[in-house]
Amino acid sequence: MADPLPRLQALFEQERERFSAGRRVLSFDEYLTLLASAPERYTRDAARYLRDLFDHYGTTAVERPYGRTTRWKLFDLPWDDDAGRRDALVGHEQVQGEFYRAISNFARQGRVDRLVLLHGPNGSAKSTFVACVMRAMEHYATTDEGALYRYHWVFPRGRGGDASRIGFGAGVRPEDGPRAGESYAHLDEGAVEAKVLCELRDHPLLLLPVGVRQALLREVLGPDADARVPVELWKGGPCHKCQQVFGALHTAYRGDLRKVLAHVQIERWYVSRRYRVGAVTLGPQMAVDARERQVTASRSLAALPASMQYTALFEPSGELVDAAGGLIEYSDLLKRSLEHWKYLLLMIETGEVALDTSNLVPNLVLVGSSNEGHLDAFREHPEYASFRGRLDLVRAPYLTDWIAEKSIYDAQTQASEGRHVAPHATELAALFAVLTRMKRPAAERYAKPVASLAADLSPLEKADLYARGTVPSRLSGEQTRELSAAIGALYRESDVYPNYEGRTGASPREIRGVIADAGQHAGYRCLSPFAVLERLAELCTRVSEFDWLRQDAVANGYHDPKYFLRVLRERLAEESEDEFRTATGLVDEARYVETFERYVHHVSAQIKGEKIRNRLTGRDDPPDESMMKDIERNVGATGTAEEFRRNVISRVAAWAIDHPGEKVPYATLFPNHLQRLKEVFYQDHRRQVALLTRELLVLTREEGAGLDADARRRAEGNLAALKTRFGYCDHCAADAAAMLLKDRFADPKVA
Template sequence: MTDTDTPTGGAKGNTTLDAIFERTEQKFRERRQILSFQEFFELFQAQPRRYGRNIAQYLRDCFDHFGITERPAPWGTQRRFNLFDCPWDGGEQRLIGQENTQRAVYRLLTNFVQEGRIQRIILLHGPNGSAKSSLINCIMRALEVYSRTDEGALYTFNWVFPTEKISRGSIGFGGSDVTIGGQPRSALTTYAYLDDLSVDAKIASAMRDHPLLLIPLTERERLLKATYGDDVIVPDYLRKGDLDHISKRIFEALLASYQGDMSQVLRHIQVERFFISRRYRVGAVTIEPQMRIDAGSRQITVDRSLQSLPASLQNQTLFEVFGPLVEGNRGVVEYNDVLKRQPELNKYLLATGEKATASLDHANIFLDALLIGSANELYLDAFKKAPDYPSFKARLELVRMPYLLDYMVEAHIYDEQISTTEIGKPILPHTAHVAALWAVLTRLTRPQPDEGEFSDDLKKVIEELTPIQKADLYATGQTPDHLSAELGRELASAIPELMNQSSDTSDYEGRYGASPREMKLLILNAAQNGEYPHLSPLALFDELRQLVRDPSVYPFLQLKPEGPYHRFEEFIETVTERYLDILDHEVRVAMGLVEESAYDTLFKRYIDHVTHAVRGEKIHNRTTSQYEEPDEDLMEQVERQLSITEDAEEFRRSIMSTIAAWSIDNPGQTISYAVIFPKYLAALRNAYFEEHQEQIRKLQQALLVYIDDDGVGGLSRAEQEQAEQTLVNLREEFGYTREGAREVVVFLMQRRYIS
């Protein structure tokens, strides 16, 4: 090839590569990945809060960096840390639910910040599959992202030893005054920017120690006090921490060699930015329960890389520290299923968890890491009986992670599984919903009316709560239909107390029941059921029936029934009926028998007339422009459809009180009767369709004929048009395929419309 030859795509390729090179170099400079000690010190003085953090402060700032989202919940406002939604990955592998656990971890981090050090190990405990590892994984991934921001910059240091030519020339031992790293050799104040050809040896800080630890302890304390004053809690790691073994020996040897001139020692320091990485085990390490040591030390005096060190260092006995505890320093160390390990392997945690130090054979290491573990509830129960438990108890912060008790949140777990798994067949709506509902029903415990400050009337209501009613209460705040408005409000206000009834016991609500792992497997099995052309609730019901036939497979199936609770086979029928309710509603709406807004409009008219009736006012008739008495016939008609049994005047006043209470709790929000009175709107809807049940049955039969006979089947033109529009509505509004619509309509007719 001659000088004029151009390789295929050469010009464009070189331009593209040049652009990549330029952007990479620019990013390197912008991130300030390499600094001298003096430059880092100036950064610290300019922003001591950012560059003088320990891991507790850093983690809390990471939580705050991603922010908080608030959403309404039946018991008040639910606060959720956005970190656990993994916005950097589009929500992939996010943590669903577990807001209480999120807040507990954040609260502990805040305590550690206020105490100036992490002196306890966080232990997440709960049943199998309650997302303990997922929570820790989200934190580690968030740290990876945060460490790449300007706000989350982390720095450590390397020792740089230049070639003899440079080191002799720079301190006046002759040689020409050449330029090195942009500086005349005689004026070289740092070796941080030397290229590889000018360096004989570079030794990284094994523990990724903070650069400020290079300042002697007494001077460091004076510096920190002058920088922060007396009102700021300075972390113990910076106040009392020390260098790793190798760095300490190098520092002392150089200081002696330079006759106490610390500026000459720090000339050897290259401050380097590092980034948290799970893949490369940098500040994010998981220790599995298999037998192995978590940290160790080994002699490296004979290592070839040290032969180029100054003579004062070559005779030193240096020990290198290694292991996952070392790799996780300045970050998070996860102990996965920590109680499955041999007890002897965990005993060092007694001192390490409290003092943030670890004693090795030849060296002590000073840690700045969050130690967080996970444990199955059964192993924790056994551990509490061990003789060592009292010693560990003071060093542990136990954080409970139960199964979710909100089926609407639980459904998101299965929705995400279905959307990311190659199912191989169409998926019908509500499959995830019915799986979640059954799973939550298996986890609920019988409420205890005597454990709480409840009125006598409310005690009776609580005692009679069925599992499905309790599940609705937790998920949506919906109270049983038969309750008066006053009792309904009283029950809704008692939700937090009901949820906490067993929180101080080991048999807490959410400890037992079907785990998400088991339900995910069940969904996959349902997808393989050849009897169904779709992955649908019907296929799922078949799998559930198979599951409950052999209680020996899953421990939760062996729980003794308590009234209507822990009756797992009956729950299948309960969920089936709820599914039929949903289908019934969707098919009715798809048939266009009445617009959904009609119920809302009727109820709004009712509220309008009730408001004026309770106040003793006349109502403005927009048609006649006259003021008239509220329409008593309208109000009585609606109340009949709502099956109101209490005194009408009392019921109407309670309606007004409920609206007023909602407005106080939700200032500035537009009143939505669908939110405040969902069961009343549902009752109006059901009352209408009960009156038209025969008409609905005939329309469903015509729809099946239309599907099976491809639009013919002896139907009139009007019936064909009605059936086609129903199919369109089922597809566009609810997501059913043609065959899926047939499957659900057949099921609905068999269960609800054929005697």
């Protein structure tokens, strides 16, 4: 084995270089040079820092059936590895946008005047949201753009036997202390007698007297500097302790600011959730989050100027202090009684927290979370009205887009690396969760044609409308267009209701539990959709635990768990059959698209009064009327043929205008028509698919007993296609085949 030592030495050297390249320690003068190089960057408060952090990672436009939204990339944790990215925030683009708006307001005003309160049902990713922001802060703080600086006071040990230069222990004379241009910032640790920290991580510029500071800021930022820096940086001051140290040095050096600043060591700092630096989360059990204690009998005291040794020096501590310069999260804020957190609102009002001997002015963004029940109770509180203005309420509902919800559970199953995850297992779980959250549309809120379409929507149809943008196949072309255009309005309908869609329903926590249990099911080798359905049915019996199981069922299946389970079973059977049919290759998808394309071609020629070149005979023939009628019958066309044909052509033409030169995607433009064509074609082949499914079951469950060579080869080919195209394994393919033979192919017409 190679000697690891040289390699280790090289790593040490790299680490040392990284340390100095990171410009971790600076004198005050060096800091001013840095400040002048990027004045906006180095004059930020916590709110501006957070806003810049959002901007730093940028946004991406997300197209959903219910509209275009803006997603803030930081919530995808792009700097992290694959495993880390599983903690990303799924969906919630609206929450992101509102949080950004809140911090942008603070940044513009130059002060934080509200607590951002995320409210929603239990388990709606409020803490995941904040955790993502905090992780982004940790990463951003390591970049040049996100560099953060704090300061310490440094008192040197005597040099060359010069006792008078030992800190201040021997009593200092103004001619002692630092020489012109000297700084103690870079002293070796051995030459430092004492260091006094600023626990609040005050901005270094706060050390400059207000007049000097403002002149400097005008110098680097221009004459409108007062409008361009946070209020506290413009006219505030350092914390009480730093004020005391500053005052003592200032007196000792008879007002020579340069000598005072020679004691200042600026150091880069990094946000850390683990060590509670600039990012702190507090549970509801905490009571006091800021306190102070007197600094006694420490070496640092002996090194301070004589005048200070008779002053009681207090240092603040607590979570508000730990979070200084960054973000503090109060989870379940309203779970505490108002008495326990009223001071926070007062702090926001006045900008400071009163401690025993001093007032604390922490530079912080505050975010809280609450479930809807606690917020409702708080709204009834007599003092609510007076505090409402100090809260920025941001609603965080459950997701109602099942495709987004599914990715939460996909991340979970990837992380657990247990059994094979069968197709549809997480999909069914996500669909179930979303179905429990669906509200029946209030038809009276929509104009005429949409009103009745909305009233007829079942929860599953509504869920598919949101996630896939697909309308029920029972609708006509005209209705399809009307409803498609109304998806955004349906999705946002309940935004203004106190009982909005996404407030009540199964929590992702419960569904995660269901998936974890299903993954242990003794009857299956995979995480099976059948096991998920079983566990969901069990969940539905726990009526006393969940309010979403106690809602009155309304028309079309809303709030009806029995309906949810039934449609999920049907859905699973339909999709499995579709996959088996595709895997057998009996019904080629390209074929019905081609057929429809040919139909459009003939219709177009007919409308224009043109003929069509017959490829076989080379003659120009009129459009094939019987073929067109056939297709119209197969897709279930409504209205007159002429109307129907004009509609089809105008949709194709409209699409072509928007996408010149591109191939028309008939499958997405006319999904229902193509679905029906496919079904008609399939009728002829269903018996064969049933036969092939039986062969596949014999192959996987009985090692192919009794299959002849051809049948075995066919079954093997079909199994391989199920694996590569749809992600089955031997076990879950067998499970699905058994279900299909029992539920779908048991019909005597088929079997």
